[in-house]
Structure formats: C-alpha cells, structure tokens
Amino acid sequence: MWHGLAGAVLKEVAAHSSCWAAAGPPLKEGKQAQTTAERWRQVHDLLERGTGLLECSRRLGLSLNTVKRYARAAEPGRMIRAPKVPGDDGRPLP
Secondary structure (H helix, E strand, O other): HHHHHHHHHHHHHHHHHHHHHHHHOOOOOHHHHHHHHHHHHHHHHHHOOOOHHHHHHHHOOOOOHHHHHHHOOOOHHHOOOOOOOOOOOOHHHH
C-alpha cells in the first residue's frame, strides 16, 4: 500500500514540476543560466516575429516540447525545474 502511495506522489510531483519551478528560486549564475536565458530570448524573438513553434524548433535545433516550455515561461528565471526525486526513474522503490 505504501509503495503505491509513494508512486502516486512521485507522479504528481513530476507532473507539476513547472509549477514548482515558478515558485522556486531564480536561476543561479553560470553557464547553464546563460544558455537558458539565451535560448529563452531566441524562442521569444522568433515567436514575436510570428514564427510557429515547430519552425522555432527546427531553426534552433531544439525539441518541440523544449520550445513549448520556453514559450510558456514569461521570463528566463522561470525555466528551472524542481529537483529530481529519488525513485523518479520509473523503477519501483526498494
């Protein structure tokens, strides 16, 4: 019973990772933060010019889901994700 409950909680947390990120701390400084901010700017620049999501994906060499995630974010600081939860790899917990 506990195993099933833990699995359900993990799925729910993973499904709302973008919500956790929106409430979380801003991006830290560093290469990853710079890359994230630059990609966010690229996606939003293309969208402002009327480029579709699929074409943004092709031009930037990013997956469509990644482009959608960047497009939904109002600012690059909201692009962080919730930390990984142990056992969230699809395998059963011990």
